[in-house]
Amino acid sequence: METTFSKELSDALDTARRMTMQKKSRLRALAGGKVFGVERMWKSGFAIDLADAPRLRGLVDVFDGSHHLFQCLIVASREEPGVMCYDFKRATPVATEAALDFVQEPKVDVLRLPRPALT
Structure with a gap:
């Protein structure tokens, strides 16, 4: 069964859905x-x-609440009904820790006795 709505009702439903x-x-x-x-x-x-939405272009930071997710380079790509879509040229996840500038040694159990030498 297919139902058709008037243009005004359809627009109102679409606006309510977006909100x-x-x-x-x-x-x-x-x-x-x-x-x-x-x-x-x-x-x-x-x-x-x-x-x-203006026609954004360039560097954008994306947040989920107060949590910084991505630093993105974007471009406005297309306009869909009620929304402006942007595509990522680059989306770099934000690091939660500083990058290491040295090689970490693998963790070794210091309490183990060495293997006896085979003779």
């Missing part, structure tokens, strides 16, 4: 000192509400 997704999503994009709510994110990009 619900924005409330659920904790993802945020920080670009040029401004914060934009990310509606959805996938492996190669993300989408922002069309009313809020």
